[in-house]
Amino acid sequence: MKTVGLYFGSFNPIHIGHIAIGNYFAEFADLSEVWFVPSPQNPLKEQTGLAKVEHRVAMVRLAVENSHPSFKICTEELTLPTPSYTYQTLLHLNNIYPEIRFKLIMGEDSLNDFHKWRNFQDIPALADLLVYPRNTNEQEKRTFTFPFQIVKAPAIDISSSVIRQWLLNHHDIRMFMPKGVYEYIQTNKLYNQ
Numbered sequence: 001m002k003t004v005g006l007y008f009g010s011f012n013p014i015h016i017g018h019i020a021i022g023n024y025f026a027e028f029a030d031l032s033e034v035w036f037v038p039s040p041q042n043p044l045k046e047q048t049g050l051a052k053v054e055h056r057v058a059m060v061r062l063a064v065e066n067s068h069p070s071f072k073i074c075t076e077e078l079t080l081p082t083p084s085y086t087y088q089t090l091l092h093l094n095n096i097y098p099e100i101r102f103k104l105i106m107g108e109d110s111l112n113d114f115h116k117w118r119n120f121q122d123i124p125a126l127a128d129l130l131v132y133p134r135n136t137n138e139q140e141k142r143t144f145t146f147p148f149q150i151v152k153a154p155a156i157d158i159s160s161s162v163i164r165q166w167l168l169n170h171h172d173i174r175m176f177m178p179k180g181v182y183e184y185i186q187t188n189k190l191y192n193q
Helices: 016-028 053-065 086-096 108-112 120-126 160-168 181-187
Strands: 002-009 033-038 071-073 100-107 128-132
Touching (some): 016 100, 016 128, 100 108
Parallel strands (some): 002 033, 033 071, 100 128
């Protein structure tokens, strides 16, 4: 059975941190593929400065094409009603790909907020949870009643919000972006207001 890691995100914009995390799971988590799943809107996050979904998909596509051979882009979530909920997307993906075993890639910060997700208690039946460490200041650690695996990956301390701020301040940060993404942002005048 094929095993696919699903890496959901706003990818606003996608950066080398996303790629490094995807690469880690592709190499060390026994996955056949890693699918980057651009989300139209995260119901738990403020959407200030969110680039149009077409731009974010185009940037993810550029990043995926120029990265690890097991990387794919999955745009199925964009066909579903918004706001998008991971549970609904997982149900949909399990219906159209019954031959695939899915694993949900998430950051430790997302695990700490997992109880806020819609139908969170049903998600582990649809996909195993793979958790990568994040530099969080969260003192509270929750007790979980579902299985998950925290991997021993290096913590990556870069965020899309920092990238957007640097772009707004007109810094040349192409070294933090996958090949072609920085140029796409400049050509389409994204994140400059």
